[in-house]
Amino acid sequence: MKKDTTGFWYVVKSLLSGLRLTWSHFRKANKRRTPEYVSDANYFKQDDGLVTLKYPYEAIPVPDNGRYRLHNEIDDCIVCDLCAKICPVNCITIDSVKATEDIGTTSDGTKKRLYAPTFDIDMAKCCYCGLCTTVCPTDCLTMTPVYDFSEVDIKNMVYHFTDLSPEQAEEKKQLFAKQQEEMAAAKAAALAARKKG
Amino acid sequence: MPYLWGNKIIVMLAFLLTLGALLGVVIVLAYAERKVAAFMQDRMGPTEAGPQGSLQVMADVLKLLQKEDIIPAAADKKLFKLAPILIFAAVFAGFAVIPFAPSLVPAGIGIGVFYLLAVVSLDVVGLLMAGWGSNNKYAMLGAMRSVAQIVSYEIPAGLAILSAVMVCQSLDFQEISYQQGALMNQFPGMEYDMNWLFGIRELGINTTTIGGITTWNIFRAPILLVSFVIYFIASLAESNRAPFDIPEAESELVAGFHVEYSGFRFAVLFLAEYSMMVLVCLVAVILFLGSWNTPLPNIGPVALAYWTSGTVGELSGILWGIFWLLSKTFILLFLQLQLRWTYPRLRADQLMHLCWKVLTPVALAVVLVAGIWRMLMI
Numbered sequence: 001m002k003k004d005t006t007g008f009w010y011v012v013k014s015l016l017s018g019l020r021l022t023w024s025h026f027r028k029a030n031k032r033r034t035p036e037y038v039s040d041a042n043y044f045k046q047d048d049g050l051v052t053l054k055y056p057y058e059a060i061p062v063p064d065n066g067r068y069r070l071h072n073e074i075d076d077c078i079v080c081d082l083c084a085k086i087c088p089v090n091c092i093t094i095d096s097v098k099a100t101e102d103i104g105t106t107s108d109g110t111k112k113r114l115y116a117p118t119f120d121i122d123m124a125k126c127c128y129c130g131l132c133t134t135v136c137p138t139d140c141l142t143m144t145p146v147y148d149f150s151e152v153d154i155k156n157m158v159y160h161f162t163d164l165s166p167e168q169a170e171e172k173k174q175l176f177a178k179q180q181e182e183m184a185a186a187k188a189a190a191l192a193a194r195k196k197g
Numbered sequence: 198m199p200y201l202w203g204n205k206i207i208v209m210l211a212f213l214l215t216l217g218a219l220l221g222v223v224i225v226l227a228y229a230e231r232k233v234a235a236f237m238q239d240r241m242g243p244t245e246a247g248p249q250g251s252l253q254v255m256a257d258v259l260k261l262l263q264k265e266d267i268i269p270a271a272a273d274k275k276l277f278k279l280a281p282i283l284i285f286a287a288v289f290a291g292f293a294v295i296p297f298a299p300s301l302v303p304a305g306i307g308i309g310v311f312y313l314l315a316v317v318s319l320d321v322v323g324l325l326m327a328g329w330g331s332n333n334k335y336a337m338l339g340a341m342r343s344v345a346q347i348v349s350y351e352i353p354a355g356l357a358i359l360s361a362v363m364v365c366q367s368l369d370f371q372e373i374s375y376q377q378g379a380l381m382n383q384f385p386g387m388e389y390d391m392n393w394l395f396g397i398r399e400l401g402i403n404t405t406t407i408g409g410i411t412t413w414n415i416f417r418a419p420i421l422l423v424s425f426v427i428y429f430i431a432s433l434a435e436s437n438r439a440p441f442d443i444p445e446a447e448s449e450l451v452a453g454f455h456v457e458y459s460g461f462r463f464a465v466l467f468l469a470e471y472s473m474m475v476l477v478c479l480v481a482v483i484l485f486l487g488s489w490n491t492p493l494p495n496i497g498p499v500a501l502a503y504w505t506s507g508t509v510g511e512l513s514g515i516l517w518g519i520f521w522l523l524s525k526t527f528i529l530l531f532l533q534l535q536l537r538w539t540y541p542r543l544r545a546d547q548l549m550h551l552c553w554k555v556l557t558p559v560a561l562a563v564v565l566v567a568g569i570w571r572m573l574m575i
């Protein structure tokens with residue numbers, strides 16, 4: 001039988017149940033949801049209480065495999081240019097200069113042979129596909145959990161990761177050019193000596 | 198005592214005090230409205246301005262005061278400028294006859310109830326002026342809806358008030374207040390009056406000195422409980438509150454008759470709206486819920502009613518009176534807020550159906566029964 005949904009007392013009852021509902025929410029307003037990630041066992045157990053997240057002050061943790069702002073640990077970068085090549089939107093710009101002396105190894109023991117006078121990633125162009133992080137041989141290019149990095153000036157969206165100042169970069173270039181000259185001179189001298197001999 | 202007409206300074210003082218108290222109550226109410234709404238919807242409401250966002254209303258008011266006072270080029274400037282002031286003045290004038298405590302009433306006139314109904318109706322003129330003066334079809338429509346609604350609902354509200362007046366046999370708010378408590382015999386002219394349980398003398402239970410909730414109008418003559426419900430519903434419609442807020446359905450429209458207003462004038466309209474809420478709740482408390490009387494009855498030697506009433510004419514009496522009146526008013530105001538966030542808005546035809554086909558006939562019947570009940574009381 002269909003429930004009788006007319007009549008005075010039914011209406012009164014439904015009006016009262018409406019008030020009861022809002023009142024129960026009002027009463028539970030002293031409780032608040034805690035910002036927990038969806039995988040947390042508690043996530044679905046917090047049925048009542050205020051759901052508002054005071055965002056800049058608190059945030060729900062992002063997933064571990066989430067793809068957000070890139071970071072390059074330049075000390076571990078061997079400047080192999082693989083990331084720039086794979087990037088579908090060409091937002092990584094790398095300049096490299098060969099080192100003249102031994103510049104050490106990365107933390108995983110790979111030998112470093114190149115300086116990077118420019119290592120720029122334009123986060124405004126980046127589509128956060130994460131391809132660059134998968135190809136990076138030394139795992140120095142990674143995704144961080146930072147997603148709130150809006151800027152007033154779009155130029156600030158270009159992140160510079162190089163650890164060389166322009167002067168240092170110039171110096172390294174000179175050094176390399178000089179070394180090349182010296183090597184060319186030595187080669188020429190050796191050639192001349194061989195001809196003579 | 199209540200008749201302060203001779204002394205202009207005291208009248209002025211009463212005016213300023215009432216205005217100040219009203220502003221205070223309205224600020225608390227506007228803040229409560231946001232917080233209560235938020236809590237009922239599992240939100241947090243204002244949190245940034247001041248502790249728990251308590252300065253939010255101040256910030257809003259400051260913002261409104263700084264804004265440019267825009268008067269549309271095509272508006273009827275005189276009407277447009279005057280309307281908010283008239284609306285607020287009409288509502289504020291209603292507060293003049295509200296007894297705040299046993300010996301505290303700004304203007305204790307004998308026909309207070311009549312005066313209140315009359316002066317608050319002036320509000321309608323202000324609404325029409327605002328709507329017409331704006332020279333905007335939406336403002337005009339909003340004003341006509343507001344006015345239609347307020348005028349219609351004044352009838353059941355008036356009838357509900359009438360039934361209370363018939364039971365009390367008085368148009369003086371202060372006399373009505375005294376009747377609803379243990380202090381009744383201290384009112385000049387009512388020294389020998391008596392209250393009977395449920396207003397039925399035949400039951401033989403004299404509640405005159407018991408006071409408390411047993412002498413509130415809704416207990417003195419239980420038929421007034423129905424009047425109270427009718428009055429409360431009608432008062433919601435009169436102050437354009439949800440679920441009767443068609444004229445300015447916030448979630449659907451920009452605003453009703455005040456769509457063209459900005460800055461200070463808008464603030465005044467806003468103030469008038471909240472003052473109206475406070476006023477209708479005060480009237481409901483005074484007429485039906487025991488006015489400034491304590492809800493605690495005297496039980497034999499445990500004279501709770503006397504302990505929580507203070508002495509008439511002294512500071513204790515005034516403070517207790519204001520305390521009880523305001524706490525009851527705030528409970529009703531809370532109910533108004535809760536209703537707003539619980540019930541869906543009525544359609545215009547449902548609104549009129551409720552008024553003319555339900556509330557008005559019931560109110561008429563209640564007036565009749567109240568008249569008969571009055572005969573049981575004597």
Ligand code: SF4
Nearest residue numbers: 087126127129130132
């Ligand atoms: S995440 Fe994708 S788009 Fe962004 S820099 Fe890496 S490869 Fe380019």
Ligand code: SF4
Nearest residue numbers: 077078080081083136
């Ligand atoms: S792929 Fe890795 S190591 Fe190679 S240039 Fe890019 S960041 Fe450096």
